[in-house]
Amino acid sequence: MKKIEAIIRPDVFSDVRRALALEGIDGLSVTEIAGCGRQEGRTGLFRGNAYEMEFSAKLKLEMVVEENLVEPVIEAILEYAATGEVGDGKIFIFPVDEAIRIRTKERGAVAVY
Amino acid sequence: MKKIEAIIRPDVFSDVRRALALEGIDGLSVTEIAGCGRQEGRTGLFRGNAYEMEFSAKLKLEMVVEENLVEPVIEAILEYAATGEVGDGKIFIFPVDEAIRIRTKERGAVAVY
Amino acid sequence: MKKIEAIIRPDVFSDVRRALALEGIDGLSVTEIAGCGRQEGRTGLFRGNAYEMEFSAKLKLEMVVEENLVEPVIEAILEYAATGEVGDGKIFIFPVDEAIRIRTKERGAVAVY
Numbered sequence: 546m547k548k549i550e551a552i553i554r555p556d557v558f559s560d561v562r563r564a565l566a567l568e569g570i571d572g573l574s575v576t577e578i579a580g581c582g583r584q585e586g587r588t589g590l591f592r593g594n595a596y597e598m599e600f601s602a603k604l605k606l607e608m609v610v611e612e613n614l615v616e617p618v619i620e621a622i623l624e625y626a627a628t629g630e631v632g633d634g635k636i637f638i639f640p641v642d643e644a645i646r647i648r649t650k651e652r653g654a655v656a657v658y
Numbered sequence: 659m660k661k662i663e664a665i666i667r668p669d670v671f672s673d674v675r676r677a678l679a680l681e682g683i684d685g686l687s688v689t690e691i692a693g694c695g696r697q698e699g700r701t702g703l704f705r706g707n708a709y710e711m712e713f714s715a716k717l718k719l720e721m722v723v724e725e726n727l728v729e730p731v732i733e734a735i736l737e738y739a740a741t742g743e744v745g746d747g748k749i750f751i752f753p754v755d756e757a758i759r760i761r762t763k764e765r766g767a768v769a770v771y
Numbered sequence: 772m773k774k775i776e777a778i779i780r781p782d783v784f785s786d787v788r789r790a791l792a793l794e795g796i797d798g799l800s801v802t803e804i805a806g807c808g809r810q811e812g813r814t815g816l817f818r819g820n821a822y823e824m825e826f827s828a829k830l831k832l833e834m835v836v837e838e839n840l841v842e843p844v845i846e847a848i849l850e851y852a853a854t855g856e857v858g859d860g861k862i863f864i865f866p867v868d869e870a871i872r873i874r875t876k877e878r879g880a881v882a883v884y
């Protein structure tokens with residue numbers, strides 16, 4: 546199992562969500578975050594004033610999936626979240642040790658659905 | 659050390675929190691998330707319309723603990739977060755490389771309390 | 772690559788953010804969380820009533836960085852987030868398998884900037 550975190554623009558969310566559902570992703574968590582990135586302007590040594598680094602509203606999607614779904618999920622996100630403009634966001638993949646379905650106490654890959 | 663993430667129903671939170679405290683868990687972070695899961699209805703190929711996948715308000719609990727606390731914490735969460743209805747949520751366990759207490763700069767297991 | 776999560780007091784954020792920019796950190800995500808810790812009082816067996824464990828508003832900073840930036844980032848956070856009072860928060864380091872820039876589909880360390 547892997548955890549996929551995707552930081553995306555809020556306005557691509559419903560397209561991304563539909564694409565994920567078509568890949569078989571039923572379970573995911575969505576958090577509103579404040580993002581800093583190149584979209585907000587180069588900071589630090591380049592301008593000398595980090596306060597110029599402001600925020601953009603982004604959505605963070607988190608989902609734990611079986612390994613064979615990692616690449617299809619990445620492809621689905623890239624297809625619908627990329628606009629070509631700076632600020633499209635990132636996808637990060639993390640290792641997962643265990644998953645447990647609270648209702649049934651099932652563990653492992655069967656628990657992520 | 660391991661990170662435990664639990665996605666639970668908001669209304670079981672105070673019972674879960676008390677159970678965690680009794681296991682010696684003092685430190686945790688709580689985030690309001692919007693969850694998608696089977697609770698919101700089967701999507702994609704089953705209905706052909708992913709927009710039917712709506713949100714439920716959930717709480718995400720995050721805590722970094724020593725390894726010997728992982729199973730007691732899982733048991734405590736399962737005892738108080740399971741209602742038997744779809745939508746009870748998930749527990750995920752992740753590897754952790756390091757923990758640091760900002761106040762003292764201490765590192766390792768001593769830093770998580 | 773590593774993921775750095777820092778839970779800090781909201782009022783040190785702008786100093787921490789400037790320090791991170793000076794270390795070359797352009798991209799990060801900020802989430803408002805409700806924190807429980809020793810700041811809110813010892814719980815469980817010590818008082819017998821976990822409801823006394825209340826919340827403090829904290830900010831969670833998340834950033835994925837190359838390994839050579841982990842120690843400079845930790846140092847920058849420790850310098851500006853430590854007040855010496857209980858409640859200064861924690862830094863956690865996690866392994867990362869992959870990072871992808873959505874705009875360009877680039878993968879690996881080049882994708883985190």
Ligand SMILES: Nc1ncnc2c1ncn2[C@@H]1O[C@H](COP(=O)(O)OP(=O)(O)OP(=O)(O)O)[C@@H](O)[C@H]1O
Pocket residue numbers: 552578579580581582583584585601603630631632633634635797798799800801833834835836872873874875883884
């Ligand atoms: N290294 C990182 N770690 C964590 N979150 C990041 C990181 N880099 C960017 N982000 C998140 O992604 C959002 C988008 O970042 P940014 O504006 O740099 O866009 P981008 O898609 O990276 O642009 P570019 O394609 O030029 O890099 C940021 O607001 C932030 O929330």
Ligand SMILES: Nc1ncnc2c1ncn2[C@@H]1O[C@H](COP(=O)(O)OP(=O)(O)OP(=O)(O)O)[C@@H](O)[C@H]1O
Pocket residue numbers: 571572573574575607608609610646647648649657658665691692693694695696697698714716743744745746747748
């Ligand atoms: N694979 C997953 N990755 C991340 N978060 C998930 C995942 N599956 C479920 N979730 C989160 O858990 C919440 C509850 O999921 P769901 O409604 O499927 O309940 P459930 O307890 O999984 O039900 P069931 O017992 O039928 O699986 C979701 O709203 C979502 O926030």
Ligand SMILES: Nc1ncnc2c1ncn2[C@@H]1O[C@H](COP(=O)(O)OP(=O)(O)OP(=O)(O)O)[C@@H](O)[C@H]1O
Pocket residue numbers: 684685686687688720721722723759760761762770771778804805806807808809810811827829856857858859860861
């Ligand atoms: N083990 C942990 N796992 C996840 N988050 C934690 C953990 N411990 C603390 N936190 C987060 O850090 C915040 C600060 O914790 P706390 O009040 O214990 O301060 P502290 O800096 O740890 O104090 P002390 O220096 O006495 O430990 C908490 O509100 C919580 O959000």
Ligand SMILES: [Mg+2]
Pocket residue numbers: 582583584797798883884
């Ligand atoms: Mg960028």
Ligand SMILES: [Mg+2]
Pocket residue numbers: 571572657658695696697
């Ligand atoms: Mg489910």
Ligand SMILES: [Mg+2]
Pocket residue numbers: 684685770771808809810
């Ligand atoms: Mg503490």
